[in-house]
Structures are given as structure tokens and as C-alpha cells.
Amino acid sequence: MLDVSSLTKRFGGLVAVNGASLTVNEGEIVSLIGPNGAGKTTLFATIAGFLKPNEGSVVLDGQDITGHKPHEICRRGMVRTFQVVKPFAGLSVRENIAVGAHTRIAGREDALEFAGKIAGQVGLTPLLDQSAGDLTVAGRKRIELARALATQPKLLLLDEVMAGLNATEILEIVEIIQQIRDSGITILLIEHVMQAVMKLSDRAYVLNYGEIIAEGSPVEIAHDPKVVEAYLGHGASERMKSAGGADA
Amino acid sequence: MSMLTTMSTGNMQRIGWAVLIGALLAAPFAIHSGRWMEFIELTLFAALLGQGWNILGGYGGQYSFGHALFFGTAAYLQALLQYKLGWSPWLTLWIAIGGSVAVAAFVGFLSFRYGLRGSYFALVTLAFAEAFHVLSRSLVSVTEGGRGVQLPLNQDPEQALATFQFTFAGPFLSEAGYYYTILIFLLIGFAVTGWLNHSRFGAQLQAVREDEDAASALGIDPFRVKMSAICLSAGVTSLAGIYYVQKFLFVDPGIAYGPGKSVEALFAAIIGGVGTVLGPLLGSAFIHIVGEFAKETIGAMLGDRPGVDLILFGIILVLMLAYMPRGLVGLVELLWRKLMTKRGGGNA
Numbered sequence: 006m007l008d009v010s011s012l013t014k015r016f017g018g019l020v021a022v023n024g025a026s027l028t029v030n031e032g033e034i035v036s037l038i039g040p041n042g043a044g045k046t047t048l049f050a051t052i053a054g055f056l057k058p059n060e061g062s063v064v065l066d067g068q069d070i071t072g073h074k075p076h077e078i079c080r081r082g083m084v085r086t087f088q089v090v091k092p093f094a095g096l097s098v099r100e101n102i103a104v105g106a107h108t109r110i111a112g113r114e115d116a117l118e119f120a121g122k123i124a125g126q127v128g129l130t131p132l133l134d135q136s137a138g139d140l141t142v143a144g145r146k147r148i149e150l151a152r153a154l155a156t157q158p159k160l161l162l163l164d165e166v167m168a169g170l171n172a173t174e175i176l177e178i179v180e181i182i183q184q185i186r187d188s189g190i191t192i193l194l195i196e197h198v199m200q201a202v203m204k205l206s207d208r209a210y211v212l213n214y215g216e217i218i219a220e221g222s223p224v225e226i227a228h229d230p231k232v233v234e235a236y237l238g239h240g241a242s243e244r245m246k247s248a249g250g251a252d253a
Numbered sequence: 254m255s256m257l258t259t260m261s262t263g264n265m266q267r268i269g270w271a272v273l274i275g276a277l278l279a280a281p282f283a284i285h286s287g288r289w290m291e292f293i294e295l296t297l298f299a300a301l302l303g304q305g306w307n308i309l310g311g312y313g314g315q316y317s318f319g320h321a322l323f324f325g326t327a328a329y330l331q332a333l334l335q336y337k338l339g340w341s342p343w344l345t346l347w348i349a350i351g352g353s354v355a356v357a358a359f360v361g362f363l364s365f366r367y368g369l370r371g372s373y374f375a376l377v378t379l380a381f382a383e384a385f386h387v388l389s390r391s392l393v394s395v396t397e398g399g400r401g402v403q404l405p406l407n408q409d410p411e412q413a414l415a416t417f418q419f420t421f422a423g424p425f426l427s428e429a430g431y432y433y434t435i436l437i438f439l440l441i442g443f444a445v446t447g448w449l450n451h452s453r454f455g456a457q458l459q460a461v462r463e464d465e466d467a468a469s470a471l472g473i474d475p476f477r478v479k480m481s482a483i484c485l486s487a488g489v490t491s492l493a494g495i496y497y498v499q500k501f502l503f504v505d506p507g508i509a510y511g512p513g514k515s516v517e518a519l520f521a522a523i524i525g526g527v528g529t530v531l532g533p534l535l536g537s538a539f540i541h542i543v544g545e546f547a548k549e550t551i552g553a554m555l556g557d558r559p560g561v562d563l564i565l566f567g568i569i570l571v572l573m574l575a576y577m578p579r580g581l582v583g584l585v586e587l588l589w590r591k592l593m594t595k596r597g598g599g600n601a
Contacts, residue, residue, distance in 0.1 A: 053470065079472035087470070093463035095528070104460040107453045108472035116453065156472055 303521025303533030305490030314462030325509030401505025526582030
């Protein structure tokens with residue numbers, strides 16, 4: 006469904022994303038993980054059209070969308086959320102979600118009604134008439150998710166929707182994401198909460214210093230020495246192995 | 254209980270609107286003082302300027318400091334085409350609106366294409382208004398320069414409608430013709446902002462105001478939305494220019510493109526409440542009442558000092574922005590909600 010091949014994004018001399026390639030197949034949940042500053046959000050922004058890549062291509066459903074504007078990409082069925090949530094603070098929760106709904110629904114009443122339905126999917130129904138600016142972090146994360154869902158996407162890019170949530174809230178979001186996938190939407194997500202990544206993903210990619218260093222099932226990834234070193238530092242994998250050996 | 258409250262609020266709003274519009278329509282029959290009618294007419298005029306500004310500034314979050322551009326362009330087109338070519342005001346009216354919208358599209362394209370936001374956009378609009386101000390002064394062969402354009406006064410009652418001049422239009426229209434002109438224009442402005450509150454375009458415009466990146470992630474093209482908004486805004490503002498020329502039969506560079514109209518427009522909207530249908534009218538009424546009051550009291554103390562009321566407005570604007578960013582409408586809503594919860598609490 007999504008084919009990203011050798012995408013490179015440079016800011017002046019800094020190479021934020023360096024020849025990253027990844028694919029997402031229909032119906033999958035794919036995770037993109039990596040240490041802080043690895044370039045995950047930049048890669049997302051480049052895929053979704055917020056940044057123009059220096060090299061490489063992004064193909065959605067067989068159509069080249071490299072360098073297209075975000076709103077065009079959204080209309081083609083790929084939508085992203087933001088790690089730093091951006092609620093429309095002056096609007097109510099329902100109105101926030103309706104903005105997304107308007108991508109495919111012209112009528113105001115229909116969009117507002119559809120927003121109510123989407124709010125039900127992400128557990129925002131009790132807050133529908135509140136001002137979005139008054140919500141807690143968990144509420145704002147849900148608005149991000151709900152607005153994106155309301156555009157009726159085929160592919161959803163989620164940028165750290167669990168950051169800043171407590172354990173209960175994370176469990177709830179994990180369940181919501183599984184339901185979204187079951188409703189037929191493919192998902193690519195950036196996440197730091199490893200427990201959620203392990204539980205949700207079919208496959209995962211690891212990004213470090215702008216390069217994809219590993220790919221595979223969550224379990225494979227967790228045991229990949231390169232990944233361990235990326236997170237814990239050079240030589241960590243060796244030390245863990247010998248420590249493990251000593252224990253045995 | 255809450256269901257009942259919301260329903261009654263909606264009905265109250267509808268009743269409120271009906272009463273307001275009814276009162277405005279009936280005003281000339283009830284008020285026979287020429288001075289008061291003039292006062293109300295000027296209030297509606299500033300409200301129309303404010304409403305035009307409100308579409309782009311209030312709903313779209315693009316604060317223009319040069320809305321005189323759209324007022325002045327319409328005023329000059331309306332005046333010059335009648336004066337120089339002898340065209341009917343009913344024809345020039347459309348060209349005045351079109352010309353204003355064209356200027357808006359030009360300024361909008363330059364600003365929005367290159368992503369100017371916030372104070373940069375404000376500066377660009379201010380600069381364009383000033384450029385047109387200077388041009389209208391210097392292009393004497395086209396605009397008559399600083400002398401301004403004076404339209405001939407029609408004194409034939411038979412020709413009143415054809416010339417769109419009501420001074421000699423017979424018993425009723427000579428009193429109320431201009432009043433109804435500005436009222437109809439203002440109602441058009443209300444209709445446009447009312448539509449913004451209940452349409453896809455309005456929702457997208459407000460989304461762009463709140464956060465452009467989030468809006469574009471959700472399938473909105475901010476450039477297209479802002480272009481539409483500035484054109485719509487100019488269209489409504491141009492009606493004020495048309496009214497002005499038909500009423501005073503005169504326009505000059507200072508009136509058309511000076512900062513006065515730009516400031517009046519944003520004052521009314523900001524004091525009344527940006528991004529609300531009623532804000533500009535409330536703001537305009539407030540400004541005019543305070544202005545009159547200031548002239549009566551401070552003027553009486555200090556003698557006639559032009560500008561005293563402006564200083565007062567400046568102070569009020571600063572206080573408003575600091576303590577009531579949602580303006581008078583926000584204040585009324587707050588009081589209303591307090592009243593409702595008190596009532597609800599009492600019942601429970």
C-alpha cells in the first residue's frame with residue numbers, strides 16, 4: 006500500500022533521513038521505532054508531504070506522491086497525526102473532528118453527525134461539546150486520532166499517540182488502535198512505548214541516525230544486536246551476551 | 254435539564270435575532286430625530302466595515318491592518334466611473350465590488366503564496382493600503398488627486414432611484430433611503446458570517462486560523478481557503494465603500510485609503526468579539542456610544558480637543574486585548590452562562 010524508497014532529507018549539512026526505505030502492506034500495523042533524534046518524525050513529515058525530500062520516492066497505492074502537498078495526500082487517503090498535538094483550541098471537540106470529516110463530507114450537519122460517530126470510536130463521546138483547548142493530554146491525543154480518522158483514510162500515520170499517557174490510558178489507546186485496524190485501516194506508527202509496539206505491530210522498522218538499521222517482527226527486532234546497540238550504546242550487545250552467559 | 258437549556262438557548266438566539274433585525278427595520282418609523290438616525294447609520298456603517306474585516310481577521314485569523322484597500326478601491330471605482338464615464342451607479346456597484354475583490358486576490362496571492370502570517374501579513378496589508386493612498390494622490394489624471402472626486406447632487410425626485418441618491422427622494426426615502434441601504438448591506442454581511450458558522454468553508458477557515466499545519470494534514474488547502482476568505486472579506490468591505498460614495502457623494506485619498514477606515518474596521522470587530530456574527534455590530538455601537546460620551550464629557554471639560562476620543566479608544570483596545578480577548582460577545586456569553594448555571598443550580 007505504501008512504498009517508501011531510499012528517502013533522503015537534508016537540512017543544510019545535517020542528514021536527518023538517509024536513504025530510508027520501508028513498505029507497509031494493506032491491513033498491517035507497522036511500527037517505526039528508534040532512539041530520540043533518530044529522524045522518525047522527519048521521516049513521517051516527509052512521507053506525509055510536510056517536507057520535500059531531497060532524494061527518493063513515496064508511492065501510495067501505486068501512485069507516486071513524492072513532494073505532493075499534505076492536503077492532496079490526505080485526500081488520497083493517507084493522513085498523519087502530530088506528536089505535539091495541535092487541537093483547534095477555539096473549537097469544540099465535535100467541531101474539531103468535523104473539520105476532518107469535511108474532507109469527504111460537504112454538508113455541515115452530516116459532518117457534525119459523523120464526528121459524533123467517530124468520537125464514539127475513540128471514547129470522546131462524553132467530551133463532544135467541550136472546548137478542545139480545555140482537554141487533558143489524553144483527551145488531546147484522542148482528538149488528534151479522531152480528526153485523522155474522520156478523514157476516512159486508508160492509511161493512518163500515528164506519531165507517538167501514547168506519549169505522556171498513563172498505563173490505563175495506554176491500554177485504552179492500544180485497544181482503540183486494534184479496533185481501527187480491524188475496521189480495515191492500515192497503520193504506520195511511531196512509538197516509544199515498547200510494550201505497545203510489541204503488542205500491536207505485525208512488523209517494525211528501526212531508525213537510527215536517519216538510517217533504517219533493522220526490520221522484522223517485534224521479537225526479532227528486540228533481539229537484533231544492532232538495535233540493542235542503537236539504544237544502549239556501542240558494545241552493549243556484547244556485554245549483555247556475556248552477562249547473560251555468566252548468569253547461566 | 255441540560256437538553257432543555259441548550260434548546261432554549263438556541264431558541265433564545267433565534268428570537269434575539271428576530272427582535273434585533275425587526276428593531277433595525279422599524280427604527281426609521283420609531284425614531285424621528287435626524288441626529289439619532291444619523292448616529293445609528295454611522296454605527297451600522299462601522300459595523301459593516303468591521304464585519305468585512307471579521308471574515309478574514311476573525312474567522313480566518315489573518316489580521317489585516319489595511320482594509321481601507323478594499324473600502325477605498327470600491328469607493329473610487331464607484332465614484333470615478335459615475336463621474337468620468339457617467340455610468341449608472343447600479344452598474345458601477347458591481348465593478349466596485351469586482352475591483353475590490355481583484356485587489357484582494359492580488360494582495361492575498363502575494364502574501365499567502367509566500368506564507369506570510371501574523372504581523373508580517375498585517376504589515377503587507379498596511380503597506381499596500383499606504384501605496385494606494387500615495388498613488389491615488391499622485392495619479393491626478395485618473396483620480397483627480399488630492400482634490401478628490403465630487404459627484405453631482407441629483408435634485409430630481411424622479412431620478413432618485415436611478416442615481417442611487419436619496420437626498421431628494423421624496424417624503425420617506427429622503428429620510429430613510431440611506432439608512433436602509435446600509436442596513437441591507439450589513440444584513441448581507443451578517444448572512445455571510447452566519448453562513449461561515451454553518452458551512453464546510455467556515456469550518457475549514459476556522460481550522461486554518463487555529464493551526465495551519467493541522468488543517469493541511471486534514472485535507473485542507475490553507476492557501477485556497479485564505480484566498481477565498483480575503484476575497485469574500487473584500488467583497489463585504491466594498492459594500493461600505495459603495496454606501497459611502499452614494500451617501501456623501503465624495504471621496505478623496507485620505508478618506509479612501511487613509512488608516513482611518515482600516516482602524517475603524519478592526520476596532521469594531523476586536524472590541525465586539527472576533528469570529529462572531531454579532532461582534533462587529535456590538536463593537537461599533539460601543540465605540541460610537543463611548544465616543545459620543547467622551548465628546549460630551551471630556552470635551553466639556555477640556556474644550557473641543559479632536560483626538561481625545563481616540564486616546565480613549567486606544568486605552569480601551571489595550572484593556573480589551575489584555576482582559577477580554579473574546580470581546581463584548583465573549584463577556585455577554587460568560588454572563589449568560591453564569592446566569593444559566595445559577596438557574597440550573599437553583600432548579601436542581
